[in-house]
Amino acid sequence: MTEAQALPLPGNADSRRIGTALRVPVPRPVPDEVAPAARREWPAVSVVMPVLNEQKHLAASVGQILGQEYGGELELIIALGPSKDGTDRIARKLAFSDARIKLVSNPTGRTPAGLNAAVLAASHDIIARVDGHGVLLPGYMEKAVRLLEQTGAANVGGLMLAVGETPFEQAVARAYGSKVGLGGGSFHVGGSEGPAESVYLGVFRRDVLERLGGFNDHYHRAQDWELNFRIRQAGELVWFSPDLAVTYRPRSSWPELVRQFFHTGRWRREVIRQYPDTASARYLAPPVVTGAILAGTVAAAVGTVAGVPLLRHGRLAPVMYVLGVLIASFREGRGLPWRAQALLPAVLASMHLSWGAGFLFGRRPGPVADCPRR
Template sequence: MPVLNERAYLEHAVASVLEQELEGPAELVLALGPSTDGTTELAQRLAAHDERIRLVDNPDAHIPVGLNAAIRASRFPTIVRVDAHSELSPGYAHRALATLRRTGAANVGGVMRADGRTPFQTAVARAYNSPIGLGGGAYHGTAHEGEAESAYLGVMRRDVLEEVGLFDESIRRGEDWELNLRIRQAGHRVWLDPQLSVTYWPRESWWRLARQFRATGAWRGELVRRYGRSNGLRFFAPPALVLNVALALIVAVLQLTGVLSGVWSIVASVVYLPLVAYLLLVIAMALRPGGGRTPRERIWTLAVLPTMHLAWGAGFLVGVLRGARGTVDASRLGTQNTPLP
């Protein structure tokens, strides 16, 4: 479990791991980044009270570096990746291990069930759980079990991880997808079991959400530079939206200044149609049953979806054009999270 500024979530995440029922011995290795909110001290207290918890340092705070440090420090043949901003459902590890044995896969993952405790966070969670929000990735909600492109978190065979070289430490976001690509290219299977679920708590503010998605988009653009069409087509929808918005702004300026007029202005107005369709889609999602329990959640949905799409799309274009160049997700730096109930 890589950990950075997760004081509000760490204890719940750790408890959900240690409460898993397993037939054999297990340990929880926390890779501690340089937190500023008391997370490291909390982790040390938790480790002092449970000998199953082990601590390793991750001074650069990069997720793949921390994951590799934790994997190298671990002692067992199966690696269960967990996240400090998530909680495993009861029976998760037991079923995942059974699925790993049953399918012969190298990596098994489940469904990410996003949840929130404020109107904003709940709106973000609903976007995560919707194919409109994140492009329909299988682990964001599916009932179909079978081979998959990638796995959320993942329960992995250590020998396969070592065979493919662990996580690529040059990648700051999207490290799961890249690892699973190498696993599949090595002739192994990645498996999705929808009976496995993990609760994920999204970012707590608009600014942190935007920073997270910009960084994630930049690294997806970097992965496109590296691996080309190995990336799914759904990843190209947000950058297409960003380009459409930019083109619409240019057309609007030319129309307002009179540079475009008459028939040419009418023809150029076609650029607005996709944006109108997108706006109607966002409104429909906010108003649909389940789009929000309260008016505030529905209003936040109207802001959250474009933020996710535009920030991700803008980051993607930058990543494709010049590479991610060490872009980091700064949405966790210096955060002071509100404790969970």
């Protein structure tokens, strides 16, 4: 199986069935919201998936996509980054066994570049994003397409349902879904259906993606949030539904978790730099806490060495933070296995301080103008 090349975007004809028998009247259409799924024609959907080092989860993710009980045509375009594990081998085997799978190349390995390459090779007018470690729940595609039609939204999406297997992953998953962990965004902790700032992954109208230039290649992280911001700026609607849940596999080791959140903080700073109006307490809390702990620790050290009693009170900053994390972990960790509960305080602290350090000290990316979107 060779990799599919990026092709010009083909249009799709809108075919309608018309009664032609003279003695048989054309039936009145039944509204989609009450029409049985088997009696309506579902639009075709292209699923785009950028992958890099996804050997562990790729087959399960692809299986759930192609196994959706969806009445319309589905295709899956996988954008292959330069993986160091067996991801490419697995992807080629999957593509060989199912003609609905196309492979395209993503030499940079960056998520937005892979998404844009996959969209360019897609055949249909509805684009659904799924990551290589995400697993769609049954009925996801049908619910998403219905919401696109009923709301007129440019993008619909739902919850990142983090699920861990090991005690460490279970602690990380609980932190992801907690207001103490990731700040309380609806696509992490849930909420009422309706217009939203952003959603997890998303199912898009292709015409809006093309009009806005697709995903911004400049943003190695937070490209989904940045795109949703531009969608809302253009007067379009982003719609959240808690019924659209996608299982997410969290990081499985401390180095992976710290690296993830360091870069998350770094790229969140870049989003705020380009769009200052998007700054909020939720995004600024980690760098403020990290800065306060560093300042308090340095002040306490200087006060001890220099014999200045007032400065020694700086040690209260890290002490109060540790107490706060322990209390939050006790509250948020209820129902977890005891090993995961024991790890939760350190997991929360790693997330907070890594994000804060990335925001404060992460290397600034190059200018946005130097990184074209396509």
